[in-house]
Amino acid sequence: MGQIVDVxxxxxxxxxKTALDGVSFHAAAxxxxxxxxxxxxxxxxxxxxxxxxxxxxxxxVRVFGLDPVRDPVGVLSRIGYLSExxxxxxxxxxxxxxxYTRAFHPTWDASYARELFESFALDPSKxxxxxxxxxxxxxxxxxxxAHRPELLxxxxxxxxxxxxxxRDIxxxxxxTVADDGRTVIFSSHLLDEVERMSDxxxxxxxxxxxxxxxxxxxxRGYQRSRVRFVEQLDQPPLLDTALAMEGxxxxxxxxxxxxxxxxxxxxxxxxGEVVESRDATLEEIFLARAGRNRQQMEVA
Amino acid sequence: xxxxxxxxxxxxxxxxxVNQVKYLVASGLLQPGEELPPNRTLALxxxxxxxxxxxxxxxxxxxxxxxxxxGSGTFVSEGRQQLxxxxxxxxxEQRIDALLAEAHQLNFAADDILRxxxxxxxxxxxxxxxxxxxxxx
Numbered sequence: 001m002g003q004i005v006d007v008x009x010x011x012x013x014x015x016x017k018t019a020l021d022g023v024s025f026h027a028a029a030x031x032x033x034x035x036x037x038x039x040x041x042x043x044x045x046x047x048x049x050x051x052x053x054x055x056x057x058x059x060x061v062r063v064f065g066l067d068p069v070r071d072p073v074g075v076l077s078r079i080g081y082l083s084e085x086x087x088x089x090x091x092x093x094x095x096x097x098x099x100y101t102r103a104f105h106p107t108w109d110a111s112y113a114r115e116l117f118e119s120f121a122l123d124p125s126k127x128x129x130x131x132x133x134x135x136x137x138x139x140x141x142x143x144x145x146a147h148r149p150e151l152l153x154x155x156x157x158x159x160x161x162x163x164x165x166x167r168d169i170x171x172x173x174x175x176t177v178a179d180d181g182r183t184v185i186f187s188s189h190l191l192d193e194v195e196r197m198s199d200x201x202x203x204x205x206x207x208x209x210x211x212x213x214x215x216x217x218x219x220r221g222y223q224r225s226r227v228r229f230v231e232q233l234d235q236p237p238l239l240d241t242a243l244a245m246e247g248x249x250x251x252x253x254x255x256x257x258x259x260x261x262x263x264x265x266x267x268x269x270x271x272g273e274v275v276e277s278r279d280a281t282l283e284e285i286f287l288a289r290a291g292r293n294r295q296q297m298e299v300a
Numbered sequence: 301x302x303x304x305x306x307x308x309x310x311x312x313x314x315x316x317x318v319n320q321v322k323y324l325v326a327s328g329l330l331q332p333g334e335e336l337p338p339n340r341t342l343a344l345x346x347x348x349x350x351x352x353x354x355x356x357x358x359x360x361x362x363x364x365x366x367x368x369x370x371g372s373g374t375f376v377s378e379g380r381q382q383l384x385x386x387x388x389x390x391x392x393e394q395r396i397d398a399l400l401a402e403a404h405q406l407n408f409a410a411d412d413i414l415r416x417x418x419x420x421x422x423x424x425x426x427x428x429x430x431x432x433x434x435x436x437x
Contacts, residue, residue: 167347171344192307199352
């Protein structure tokens with residue numbers, strides 16, 4: 001128990017292009033961490049550092065208190081990993097792939113693996129190259145979880161998969177946490193999935209962490225309100241804490257941060273009223289933050 | 301346990317679970333002493349992180365709706381549940397809506413229904429009609 005991942009001030013660039021810029025990320029045992037951000041935000045690069053596949057340019061990476069680059073065996077034997085590409089050896093049969101994976105993991109749980117094969121109705125005698133996209137994901141998932149890893153890392157696991165296989169993946173996340181109190185870090189562009197499955201959420205944008213914390217805390221800071229003005233407005237009202245706005249004329253829908261009281265005041269000052277407010281969804285926060293960053297870039 | 305999660309309305313998921321369990325208890329669909337599903341089972345059913353179920357159950361326990369027995373599970377508490385007026389209204393209003401819809405189909409006006417409700421109540425008070433609860437027993 002305790003701290004599983006500690007990334008401090010990690011920066012990394014590829015041929016002059018900054019991929020990660022001062023990223024800090026921490027994960028404690030028994031929780032699910034959701035990583036969100038647009039393509040190229042740095043999610044995969046961060047995860048590859050946890051696996052020791054990339055070396056930090058500056059900053060430090062510790063998993064189970066170890067440096068994954070210097071002690072790959074000590075770290076990787078305790079991690080389960082499934083990537084979007086699902087790079088599996090094409091020429092192997094599925095059961096050979098499992099034997100191969102098992103050889104690296106003394107904690108392999110054969111009965112758990114068998115149970116998963118049955119529930120997925122996956123034929124172990126098939127060759128990897130004969131598998132459909134969904135079956136590849138299922139085979140990759142079994143290989144990632146059957147040794148009951150202390151840390152399960154899933155990089156866009158649901159990408160391009162149908163609802164049934166996506167459900168299998170979510171089930172694997174739940175079981176990893178519920179059965180053994182282990183830790184999951186997963187990246188996804190499906191925000192409803194992230195909202196359901198995450199205890200903590202980290203939003204990345206252009207190589208930086210722009211928002212991070214317990215999901216409830218992150219969500220609490222943002223509201224979505226409907227506001228109505230006495231007169232028609234030709235352009236969006238200028239409200240201090242507004243991050244995103246849609247609507248027109250007298251009625252606008254606003255995603256905003258800060259206190260609700262403060263928001264009421266600034267709407268009132270413009271001759272309007274707040275019709276209703278509720279907590280913003282993760283998707284609304286994410287889109288609002290991305291939009292704001294774009295605006296700032298345009299100004300700069 | 302019949303619970304639906306909606307991630308589009310901004311209500312935190314643990315709160316959705318708390319509200320719906322309270323409703324199930326208040327409406328009698330969950331009976332005192334009945335066991336709630338274990339964390340893992342409900343997390344798998346709803347496709348949510350197990351820690352959210354833990355949080356919801358803890359909140360239900362601190363508001364007295366359920367109690368946890370170490371090592372055995374989570375059970376609906378005995379005794380009449382203290383429910384907020386809003387929740388009690390919501391439950392009754394759902395029944396009224398159903399009654400009005402059926403009345404409309406059968407060509408009764410709302411005033412007829414009001415009159416009939418009063419007549420039934422009076423008959424009940426006089427003991428000239430069996431209470432539905434007695435019929436069930």
